[in-house]
């Protein structure tokens with residue numbers, strides 16, 4: 162409740178006199194016993210009204226209160242009342258003061274409630290009126306907004322609280338019939354009052370309160386402070402006016418409105434508003450508050466509590482002191498032993514660390530040699546001399562890569578495959594790279610590693626992901642590649658969310674670029690470098706959708722002699738050359754087969770292995786062959802390809818190419834170079850003058866909608882558009 166300069170409506174001063182004759186005994190009982198009767202009021206002034214203590218700055222009579230021009234501290238005690246009535250001097254209508262709290266800056270007052278009564282037909286019988294009010298404006302007092310509540314009692318009633326200017330501040334109402342709190346019907350008298358919140362839980366317990374007709378007073382909490390200046394800083398400026406008189410006092414800004422309060426420093430008590438008002442607390446006399454089971458010595462503002470001579474320990478705890486001698490002997494032994502143990506442990510640990518470090522260095526060196534690092538270094542040096550230059554190829558340290566990948570953090574994982582995990586890394590020169598951590602390799606494989614690595618590092622083709630370096634200090638070498646930003650072709654084709662249109666031209670370009678890369682690997686190096694695992698997941702796309710063949714890390718140099726023929730067939734099911742599967746001999750034609758599957762995937766937008774329809778239809782290649790034999794090839798194609806391909810009449814050529822690539826016999830498959838050339842030709846042919854290129858999406862879309870309709874392959878989302886087109890309305894807002 163925000164009540165700065167507020168008055169409570171309709172608090173009757175006249176009636177208060179009648180009511181206040183019965184003060185709450187409960188309220189009086191709450192008055193705490195004052196520790197010291199001395200130094201409460203000014204010398205020669207009354208410090209009591211009845212049994213209520215009146216501390217300075219409050220005072221009864223001239224010269225006994227703090228007079229700074231702001232009303233509120235001057236009190237009157239009328240002893241013709243029983244018990245005596247303590248009020249703030251006229252004209253301030255605080256009706257009965259009951260208790261002062263110097264520390265908290267609070268006072269409790271009793272005020273009578275505002276009341277109106279009605280007869281059975283609703284006519285007003287009697288009321289306390291609404292012209293009387295509690296005046297706090299510009300005084301030292303304010304209604305406590307933390308400890309009071311506004312209460313409307315009786316049904317129905319609306320109570321509200323206004324500030325001094327009559328502006329609405331706060332209100333509450335009880336609605337009458339079916340009242341959820343009191344479950345009461347209409348009552349004859351209705352009350353509105355501000356009351357100490359505690360009163361609601363302690364005194365206000367019986368339902369009778371809601372159906373009463375008399376007047377009664379309720380306690381309420383006032384926050385008082387020295388308010389003739391705004392804060393401590395301002396108060397200190399005039400030393401004669403500053404209220405905190407005691408040298409041992411502190412000043413605190415008021416938390417409710419302007420002004421400040423005083424309090425005694427820690428370890429002192431009394432009245433900070435008086436000269437010399439704060440006095441030392443003798444803690445030794447109050448063992449309940451300041452526990453001490455040893456020798457207690459009071460000091461100004463504090464005290465000491467020590468164990469009796471000959472003992473030591475914690476005197477503030479019961480039985481906390483122990484005889485000294487035994488303890489120190491035990492302590493000495495314990496200290497000696499633990500220091501010895503610690504030293505021994507530390508030495509062992511230090512030796513162990515050194516040993517581990519040496520072991521680590523040895524292990525690194527071993528891996529480096531085992532992985533062909535020495536050979537690689539030699540070869541690099543000789544290449545450098547020859548001027549060939551493995552340009553940019555670098556042997557990275559383990560620490561460098563750890564730092565680049567943030568310690569191979571899980572959030573840096575770009576992908577996981579059968580061969581290992583690929584991390585995204587940022588090198589010290591801010592270059593973004595992809596770091597491939599392979600799974601365990603056969604020892605026989607690692608022997609060839611350095612040679613292959615060096616050859617791969619020489620390859621500089623725009624459609625091959627560049628190998629930037631490697632790390633040999635680990636058990637299984639790690640490879641560092643250039644980072645390609647747009648993910649894999651697999652995701653580009655199959656992800657539901659990237660279901661964007663891919664024009665036939667783009668598909669053919671990606672296919673041609675991939676084929677060129679493979680052809681280059683097959684023909685430009687001797688012996689040829691075989692990929693061994695061509696698939697859409699190993700073709701990456703950069704920001705311009707340029708294809709980059711990756712994962713030559715598992716590639717093989719074509720074996721020179723029979724002995725080097727691999728005994729383990731590796732590859733991805735669905736792409737795997739059936740001939741390689743039977744002979745265990747990987748050839749360049751194995752890559753051609755796998756590429757045929759990639760081409761098929763690009764054209765159909767179906768996965769190499771897919772699980773729809775009949776069991777035997779799972780493999781894309783077998784589906785394709787079946788469809789071609791039955792002359793139903795067109796049905797298998799992606800809807801967009803079907804549309805574009807029918808327009809430029811290259812279907813047969815593409816089908817022929819794929820059929821040759823996926824032929825069972827490797828001999829019948831064309832070499833990669835030929836595949837690449839045919840794809841480039843197809844692409845050139847497909848770029849017919851009137852066929853739209855990638856660059857005109859709107860036209861493509863309009864065409865797409867019509868074709869969907871024609872082919873009867875309507876999905877629910879598209880149906881709407883189809884009908885709209887029929888109606889002659891066009892919506893291109895997919």
Ligand SMILES: *[C@@H]1O[C@H](CO)[C@@H](O)[C@H](O)[C@H]1NC(C)=O
Pocket residue numbers: 186189190192211212213244
């Ligand atoms: C104060 O006076 C009232 C009424 O005389 C009495 O009921 C109450 O117990 C007294 N309180 C103290 C603390 O003496």
Ligand SMILES: *[C@@H]1O[C@H](CO)[C@@H](O)[C@H](O)[C@H]1NC(C)=O
Pocket residue numbers: 178239240241242
């Ligand atoms: C004390 O209260 C009585 C009764 O209300 C009144 O008649 C009297 O004038 C008051 N005395 C003083 C000093 O205010």
Ligand SMILES: *[C@@H]1O[C@H](CO)[C@@H](O)[C@H](O)[C@H]1NC(C)=O
Pocket residue numbers: 280281282283284285286
């Ligand atoms: C109720 O009070 C009104 C005037 O306030 C009066 O006119 C009416 O007669 C009273 N009704 C009863 C039932 O007393």
Ligand SMILES: *[C@@H]1O[C@H](CO)[C@@H](O)[C@H](O)[C@H]1NC(C)=O
Pocket residue numbers: 345346347348372
């Ligand atoms: C209020 O009290 C009167 C008599 O004291 C009684 O007739 C009436 O029913 C009571 N009303 C409620 C709502 O309790």
Ligand SMILES: *[C@@H]1O[C@H](CO)[C@@H](O)[C@H](O)[C@H]1NC(C)=O
Pocket residue numbers: 278279286287349350374375
């Ligand atoms: C006001 O009216 C109520 C209801 O008739 C009655 O009980 C009460 O005594 C009256 N109060 C005064 C002060 O006249």
Ligand SMILES: *[C@@H]1O[C@H](CO)[C@@H](O)[C@H](O)[C@H]1NC(C)=O
Pocket residue numbers: 389390391392394395396
């Ligand atoms: C402190 O109080 C003075 C007036 O008493 C006022 O001018 C000043 O703005 C107050 N300072 C703050 C920070 O409220």
Ligand SMILES: *[C@@H]1O[C@H](CO)[C@@H](O)[C@H](O)[C@H]1NC(C)=O
Pocket residue numbers: 229399400401402
């Ligand atoms: C300081 O306070 C005293 C007492 O309130 C007053 O008389 C005096 O004028 C004040 N001095 C200044 C500089 O405000």
Ligand SMILES: *[C@@H]1O[C@H](CO)[C@@H](O)[C@H](O)[C@H]1NC(C)=O
Pocket residue numbers: 392393394412413414
């Ligand atoms: C009181 O308030 C003033 C102004 O905001 C501030 O400078 C001063 O530090 C405060 N003093 C205390 C004791 O909080």
